[in-house]
Amino acid sequence: MDVKSNLKTAYSQQEGNSTHLASFQTENWKTFSGMGIPALKHEEWKYIPVKNIFKDEMNIAIESSNLEDTIIKKSILPGTEEANTIVFFNGRFQADHSIIHEKDALVVKSLETAAGDEDALFVEEHLGHSQAYHPDGVNALNGAFASGGAFIKLKKGKSLLQPLIIYHFSDSSNGFRFSQPRILASIEANAQITIVETYINIGGGESFTNEVIEICTGRDSITRYIKLQNEGKHSNHTGTTHVRQLERSNTHAVTITLDGAIVRNNLNMVMEDEHAESHMYGLYLLNGNTIADNHTIVDNRMPHCESNELYKGIMDDQSTGVFNGKIFVRKDSQKTNAYQSNKNILIGDQASANTKPQLEIFADDVKCSHGCTIGKLDEDALFYLRARGISEKNAKALLLQAFASDILGQIEHEAIKNYIEQLISERLSFQA
């Protein structure tokens, strides 16, 4: 069977329901059927051969989970044993495996449930909001499978003591696994949360995760978001993190990409009210044939909003790093402050970096700046370290760690920061 019929079979396998979710899925399936998968000539996908990921043998069948607790335990990020956790398996939310400690503040349920209870209105208003920013078959295909999604609500005025960590497991032991997690989150007014997403390919085969997470951050809320990608060379990823920011809300996102086959991250900050603030940081440390593409959008729709963005890339071997940063400042968005910077270091002779700032400014009283660099390791610094007796390998590792340090410094959670630092140190094979 070819990939199209496989997708169709899986699509119709989903159990119908009578909520908004059902019509949402139908709409998305139609959109997907009409548009298909974007080709390289699609301007937004020109570095990502996403069509190549879709293979006939791709397994998308919706199966019940056989996930074992021992596997989950093994994957828990060190130092986060007390955290609230959500588990997805092959793209479907697993209520049984998810553990919420702070139940008075945090509600986690299936998207299907939310679409039929007191949160139905929220679902109707917010689900699929990212589509306007990504009108393509990839986003629509995820929407068509939204029945397996999860709904998250952090109640008004509540601050989570522990982060909420979302583990996405893909089981590739029976062949190429295709997973499509969908998440909708409501961070209500004055609430504070740290959300972490991480991805685990179990089974050692090929995998492809196509994710959409949409978050609405309420008035005066603070949202910290960390996306950690270290899945391995057989794992593909296309993901959209879409944030609608209400008045004076503050969002702080850190995206760390350490491994993968083809990786595409969309991060959107939509400033829907005044005085919203977003901080976007990214680090991609790539080797082998990995292609990682970070597309970010800051859409300033109202006055007095502020955004700050710094993405850094280190490319070894034949890897490719892509950064595209769009900043829209709409006509009425006076007094917008928007800063963007992308810095790349190429280590491998065959490595490459592509960077493209895209500023579209329709208001006159704004402060916007952007800058990008693509360079090599500083030879003078390298020699200085070696002249003190530090081996070339360690000297390079020290300099690269230093380059990465201001991004890692943005991670507030100590244990998670230390863990990622250690992963990077191992990758650079620093020997103490």
Added chain:
Amino acid sequence: MLKIENLQARIEEKEILRGINLDIKPGEVHAIMGPNGSGKSTLASVLAGREDYEVTGGSVDFLGKDLLELSPEDRAKEGLFLAFQYPVEIPGVSTTNFMKTALNEKRKYHGLDPLDAAQFLKLMKEKMKLVQIDQALLSRSLNEGFSGGEKKRNEIFQMAMLEPKLAILDETDSGLDIDALRIVANGVNQLRSKDNSFLVVTHYQRLLEYIVPDYVHVLYKGRIVKSGTKDLALELEERGYDFIKEEVDQAIA
């Protein structure tokens, strides 16, 4: 300790060192003076192993080893130290972290166990006192935003930590105020012993009042054109380089 014979080096087709001969014995302090652009820093860089320079002739023996065959890091591990004329700023790397790595790599090379955190801290405290450098400075990014004098003091601190057999100081005195100069000189003198040698590049006789050299050499157009005792430095201070330049240029012509 260090024996340089007919050393020649160039960069991008430009000959800079045109046959240097120098013999430094254990315990000796040699000073190198000479006009701007004569090749002093080039000599220091070539000895430290900077790969931008191409050595086109001659040999350098360091403690019985062919120095030119060693990587920069192995030269350092064998006991060579260069205090840079222009120390590099390295954002994101603290002096403390970097020194710990350097010291423990050196120890490993010599078959010693790495220092643990407490031992390292103790050593650091001791050496910090020696060069009167502040802990706060060492926790910051290496040389980033340091004043000229602070950078130089940091070089001497690193030297004190690594306890080299041969230290090359390239204009470590430039940009130092009187007090800092005394502190730096004091740091050097504390390390002086019958086993350690120094090669001090300077423009000023002033430093040599504190670090009294056994020999003074004048480098001009890539050659050592005059050698003498500390009195030569005094003479240069009074008369400038013109009389030497004339002698040399006449001899060439």
